[in-house]
Amino acid sequence: MKVADAEGLEAVSMQRVAAELGLTKMALYRYVNDKAELIAVMIEAAVGQAPDLSGVSGWRAKLEEYARQLSAAWRLHPWLPSITVGDRVMGPREAAWPESALSALAGTPLTEHERLNAITLVSSHIRATHAAASPGTQTWTDGNAAPIMRDLLLLNADRFPLLATTHATSTATTTQEFGLHAILDGLEHAITRRTRPGPDQD
Template sequence: MPVNEDRKAVAELLWGLRKPSSRGPRAAFDLDQVADTAVKVADAEGLEAVSMQRIAAELGFTKMALYRYVKDKAELIAVMIEAAVGEAPELGGVTGWRAKLEEYARELSAAWRLHPWLPSITAGDRVMGPRETAWPESALGALAGTPLTERERLEAIMLVSNHIRATHAAATPGTQIWTAGEAGPVMRDLLLRNADRFPLLATTQAVPSPATTREFGLNAILDGLEHAIAQRTPEH
């Protein structure tokens, strides 16, 4: 996270363990409204636009009044994430572990496209809320009937999630030398000028799209899982 967090305090806030303050006048808003307002600012202007001062102004009260809902920016970010992730996918209507993980990956990708700031801020060691925690719980359910060990199932979910995170970042123009962003033509010219040093890149004409890259990588991961599962499944 971009700011330090008191993990115990964040856990109490996200999981409903913190007792509401009885001091002062009745609260004009609830925590969900605070979180939704911050999400809208981040969606429209980027995460850097989110501050305690800005969100308080958007809600029409002072920064000091905002402390009644969240103690600092770390807590504000935490409730933003919990609001933005949305409900975990229901995979019960999909048959087969592979189809379920494909659906999980699609819905995760869709959530991150809706809120482009989410992938970077949800990486790393932090406390998650119940809504966000339901996502890996749902994905693990897809592998419940497989011969993979508990640890392998967790690692499989991490592989899928991290792949979606990586390809989401690659969708930003200019993050790779073959993208169509403003730096693309410049890089292309540099590669041609230095074809002796980078012969493979200089002669490559293909321009992968984020969608095809995401699909290719996901299939490669799932193919590997399918092979591992098949090896451990007794023949009848």
């Protein structure tokens, strides 16, 4: 985790971890079978404890708190968002996070599948804004594209005035908050529409 936090996940190898610990590479195999298992253990340790939302009132406030804590965990370990995707087996600590988020929607009229879709939307949005704000999280970039692109747009503001203005004023925080509120507004609309009595339910 120390190596990944400082240099990115691509710097993590069995050889590098062994060197950091003052061990031989073969000695690590007494603890994990391969790098995939090492990464799985890293994820399980890095995610931390899932949020306890029991003291928060209302599904919306609960999801906002969930998103805040998820964002904080990913800021602490910037390599987590890119590696916690896809079809894979999760450990109990990681699985506790979506379990916590699902509990926020337990009292709503959304179906179980819709609740899962809702928390996937929230988590995917937080993941996307972290990827955009974390240089080098995508393996096919060197982490320098964002500032270069911003400068190019500002230099060519006459051709791209709207893009130049947004790149000069936007921040990852406002982007994340705006997107989260937009998602929650949509969920609130869906929940309210199902909760409100129809014309034949008066």
